[in-house]
Amino acid sequence: MKLLVCISKAPDTTSKIDFTDNNTKFNEAGVQYIVNPYDEWYALVRALELKETLGGSVTTITVGNAGDDAIIRKALAIGADDAVRINAEANDAYYTAFQIAEYAKAGGFDIVFTGKETINYNGSQVGGMIAEIMGLPYISLAEKLDMNGSTATINREMKGGIEVVEVNTPFVISAAKGMAEQRIPNMRGIMAARTKPLQVVEPVACDELTTFTSYSLPPAKSACKYVDADNVAELVNLLHTEAKVI
Amino acid sequence: MSVLVYIDTLGGNIAKNAMEAVTYGSKIGSTTVVTNGPISNDALASLGNYGASKVLVDRSITVNDSSQITNLIATAVESTGADTVIISLDLTGRAVASRVSARLKAGLAVGAIALPEGDGHIKVNVFSGKAYGHVKINTAKKIIALTPNSIPVETTGGSAAVEDFNGNAGASTVIVKEVKKQEGDVLLPEAELVVSGGRGLKGPENWGMVEDLAKVLGAATACSRPVADIGWRPHHEHVGQTGVAIRPNLYIAAGISGAIQHLAGVNGSKVIVVINTDPEAPFFKAADYGIVGDAFDVLPKLKAEIEKFKAQN
Ligand SMILES: Cc1cc2nc3c(=O)[nH]c(=O)nc-3n(C[C@H](O)[C@H](O)[C@H](O)COP(=O)(O)OP(=O)(O)OC[C@H]3O[C@@H](n4cnc5c(N)ncnc54)[C@H](O)[C@@H]3O)c2cc1C
Numbered sequence: 001m002k003l004l005v006c007i008s009k010a011p012d013t014t015s016k017i018d019f020t021d022n023n024t025k026f027n028e029a030g031v032q033y034i035v036n037p038y039d040e041w042y043a044l045v046r047a048l049e050l051k052e053t054l055g056g057s058v059t060t061i062t063v064g065n066a067g068d069d070a071i072i073r074k075a076l077a078i079g080a081d082d083a084v085r086i087n088a089e090a091n092d093a094y095y096t097a098f099q100i101a102e103y104a105k106a107g108g109f110d111i112v113f114t115g116k117e118t119i120n121y122n123g124s125q126v127g128g129m130i131a132e133i134m135g136l137p138y139i140s141l142a143e144k145l146d147m148n149g150s151t152a153t154i155n156r157e158m159k160g161g162i163e164v165v166e167v168n169t170p171f172v173i174s175a176a177k178g179m180a181e182q183r184i185p186n187m188r189g190i191m192a193a194r195t196k197p198l199q200v201v202e203p204v205a206c207d208e209l210t211t212f213t214s215y216s217l218p219p220a221k222s223a224c225k226y227v228d229a230d231n232v233a234e235l236v237n238l239l240h241t242e243a244k245v246i
Numbered sequence: 247m248s249v250l251v252y253i254d255t256l257g258g259n260i261a262k263n264a265m266e267a268v269t270y271g272s273k274i275g276s277t278t279v280v281t282n283g284p285i286s287n288d289a290l291a292s293l294g295n296y297g298a299s300k301v302l303v304d305r306s307i308t309v310n311d312s313s314q315i316t317n318l319i320a321t322a323v324e325s326t327g328a329d330t331v332i333i334s335l336d337l338t339g340r341a342v343a344s345r346v347s348a349r350l351k352a353g354l355a356v357g358a359i360a361l362p363e364g365d366g367h368i369k370v371n372v373f374s375g376k377a378y379g380h381v382k383i384n385t386a387k388k389i390i391a392l393t394p395n396s397i398p399v400e401t402t403g404g405s406a407a408v409e410d411f412n413g414n415a416g417a418s419t420v421i422v423k424e425v426k427k428q429e430g431d432v433l434l435p436e437a438e439l440v441v442s443g444g445r446g447l448k449g450p451e452n453w454g455m456v457e458d459l460a461k462v463l464g465a466a467t468a469c470s471r472p473v474a475d476i477g478w479r480p481h482h483e484h485v486g487q488t489g490v491a492i493r494p495n496l497y498i499a500a501g502i503s504g505a506i507q508h509l510a511g512v513n514g515s516k517v518i519v520v521i522n523t524d525p526e527a528p529f530f531k532a533a534d535y536g537i538v539g540d541a542f543d544v545l546p547k548l549k550a551e552i553e554k555f556k557a558q559n
């Protein structure tokens with residue numbers, strides 16, 4: 001099977017979130033970038049497992065600048081065969097999806113994997129857009145994927161539970177928790193990653209449909225009001241009369 | 247402005263987040279709703295109460311297929327001439343909104359938490375609720391995916407005209423083999439009250455305290471990630487950066503330290519109550535109300551007090 005995995009970078013989950021340039025830019029000072037957890041732990045690892053049992057190849061694709069090469073090498077160290085980087089800033093989901101779809105169209109991939117969402121923009125946008133541009137089925141929030149020939153059986157999150165669905169390749173899938181277990185790259189993988197192919201492709205022309213013009217932070221929480229453990233009735237009273245939530 | 251709101255009624259009912267989306271739409275302009283569920287015309291007419299003037303329904307779409315629903319919405323946009331499409335960011339909306347954006351080449355603002363600002367920018371959640379982004383949509387047609395539980399439902403007393411609609415959905419490419427319904431009465435993503443437990447509860451056998459309190463409150467139950475990872479609780483209860491993000495009115499956390507990745511999934515809650523033996527637990531910094539104490543003592547007491555309160559009110 002030919003598998004394509006979309007890999008994006010995200011600030012480490014403990015990063016302090018603030019903004020510079022009059023609140024128009026994310027403050028990257030001291031921020032460590034990681035592979036977006038959904039892409040790494042679930043999408044990439046499940047793709048590798050399928051390749052290991054069924055044969056084929058796993059290619060990663062990232063829309064980003066040269067600064068993203070470190071996280072791309074990490075994906076290669078975990079086991080991807082080769083990587084593509086579309087040399088552009090991923091500022092807009094449609095722009096990003098268009099670049100990926102443009103590359104994927106020519107590649108004859110059986111499955112295009114994305115993560116459930118990026119943990120910085122939480123958009124869940126790119127996967128659905130790739131599917132629409134390519135005219136493919138899109139199964140979102142998948143927590144289990146098994147292949148039988150060209151038919152996939154997928155458990156996906158649905159309102160009120162889990163739906164087991166079948167779909168034929170090619171399709172686009174977004175991977176959520178449960179799909180696979182995180183893999184830690186070993187020394188051999190890290191060494192091998194250095195020489196695996198990382199192809200840099202120039203972007204095609206595409207409009208950005210949206211622009212983030214500024215950011216803001218939520219107002220600071222007022223201090224916690226403590227209630228004595230022996231006076232739980234007071235908490236119930238506060239929740240009713242002050243907070244008005246019960 | 248002409249607004250089209252898509253709501254998911256495949257479950258056979260109108261969920262609260264659907265009412266929110268219709269309320270939101272009707273504050274922007276004249277609102278038509280489009281949907282596809284097995285739901286009566288009377289129930290659909292009641293959407294007028296949230297400001298819809300018309301409801302279009304295509305009951306030929308019987309599974310949750312993002313391609314079919316995208317065809318339906320695109321057809322409805324064309325027939326109504328809508329310039330703004332509103333979709334609630336529930337599990338269906340997450341798959342559909344992005345497809346519709348690509349289909350119409352219309353900019354999508356995902357995770358809106360308020361009405362468009364004066365300059366037309368839309369305020370959305372970013373960084374797992376740790377910040378807001380102000381998004382400008384660069385196209386004439388605009389799509390807004392609204393975060394559930396971020397605006398109040400408002401009623402107008404109106405009633406909407408319901409029309410059968412042909413959404414040109416095409417054939418489905420997704421076959422549903424089985425549906426595994428989640429147990430419990432209240433579903434976590436749309437719950438208004440949530441009781442949650444962490445590693446401090448020591449083992450799955452102690453979750454009765456959490457469930458009992460949830461039951462008297464009418465709340466859903468949740469947990470921290472390690473609790474789901476060790477298998478004390480099912481995966482779908484795990485909240486946080488890598489789990490579900492929730493925005494209930496009340497979040498009660500017992501035996502959870504309040505790691506930054508946990509907070510990322512719950513910091514949209516209106517009110518947070520923290521119960522922890524350690525006065526230095528980081529969660530107290532994000533809490534509105536705190537009890538420094540043993541969950542094994544406090545949870546049963548809290549349940550008893552809530553019962554008393556419910557009996558009186
Ligand atoms: C990339 C990444 C993503 C992550 N994503 C998530 C996520 O989505 N969600 C998430 O929850 N975590 C996530 N984590 C894990 C997170 O960092 C914490 O490890 C986790 O939230 C801790 O869970 P906990 O609070 O249940 O356990 P602990 O940190 O062990 O805390 C237990 C707490 O219980 C208290 N306690 C002990 N006994 C009692 C008692 N009898 N009564 C009351 N209190 C008691 C203790 O004082 C302590 O504060 C992530 C981590 C990483 C690195």
Ligand SMILES: Nc1ncnc2c1ncn2[C@@H]1O[C@H](COP(=O)(O)O)[C@@H](O)[C@H]1O
Nearest residue numbers: 008063090114115117118123124125126
């Ligand atoms: N710049 C990017 N390059 C490659 N893949 C991306 C990029 N941005 C997002 N994706 C993929 O799309 C998924 C959803 O992202 P988002 O729409 O930003 O929530 C991510 O989990 C990635 O798999």
